Amino acid sequence: MMEEFIRSYRVKPLIIKDKRVLRDSYIPSSLPGREEQINTFHNILADLLVDSPPDHTSFTGKPGTGKTAVAKHVINKYKKEYPDLRAKFIYVNCSQANTAYRVMYQLNRALQVLVPPSGYPYDVLYDKFVDAFYQLNKRLVVVLDEVDLLVRRDGGRLIYSLSRLNYDLPEELSLTLVVISNTADFLERLDPRTRSSFEPTRIIFPPYKQPQLYQILHQRAELGLKPGTWENEALHVIAAKVAQESGDARRAIDVLRMAAELAEKEGAGKLTVDHARKALDTVNEEEIAITIRTLPLHHRLILAAIAELMEMKSRQKVDRVSTGRIYREYRDKANKMMVSPLTMRRVSGILRELEAQGLIEIVMDYGGARGNTKVVKAMALPPLEMKKLLASMGLIF
DNA sequence: TATCCACCGGAAGATGGGGTAT
């Protein structure tokens, strides 16, 4: 068995030419279906060519609609074509830098200022950044990717202070913000003060349609797989399914990679429709397993409680899986494990977190005299499988 | 039309664990 395992990985790849191309972090030289967005953003930055400040810009669209790729693509182009531009581009991903302090830390680092990653007063970092900015004497374009994660904690104070900064700057300096977010209403959720000093040009990223997804997959296959090792029909199958469920190019590319790996492992000479179909299922389950594995203890306990109740519901033993019902089930489990349970307020919040991670589906139930509550409508996996998965991670019931 | 259920979810504060500077 061990030998078999080793052999399967020592086999010389027959299909995959360049694995990096099959990852979503790879940025190809052209982005099918996003020509309009590229054009718009390109034109906004064109102000830099006549040394005037570009407008603030916001990118909005669901995950996997090419926002980050377009931003990087256009910026790379400027860097390459106009190396002497009196401007500097800074990219910050707010999924890691999700507080004002950490963003400021990144900005300082980008300007070669060394500051500690924590422990300092925020104002000191801000002042150091402004000093370095003057010193640099170039226009700045700051990209804040996944900015919703920052705004959720910070309430937009950083965006406010960075956009306000422009009013104090001399003619030859400017700071342009490019904010990238997954939610369309993120601008509306900023506080009014911020919104009046920060009015970005909006670029919208609609989900990919099937033909565009096919083009994207075809492009990746051409670059990442050896010639003649795939059936075009397999790409069509992936494109069709993904277009129908989400239009998420990242997922489509993940599925393609998984399909190629499956074909490779089987020793098949070609990536077929069958591999595509199998990959569509596998990717989903694996993602769920990974998400659950990284969940903190109480999240898991709550998920286990939900699985328990959902199963009972399918046997008509429970009529609805509501917050209060979940809470009591969870509390019992926690007590049994000698863990002190969290409060209901917290559990209510965790339910929203589990929903955001795609593990459960919630609907509000306005039950009149029965009161209002969240009700779990569905889980990402059937309750029994969910229980099995949780049990395999050391949670015993 | 007032009441009331069973929660919702914002705000603010406590807690504890990371850090720097002196």
Added chain:
DNA sequence: ATACCCCATCTTCCGGTGGATA
């Protein structure tokens, strides 16, 4: 050792909320 910083997570407090019911 002491006095500051930042920050994620959780608790406490509490004013809503939609619609069935009286």
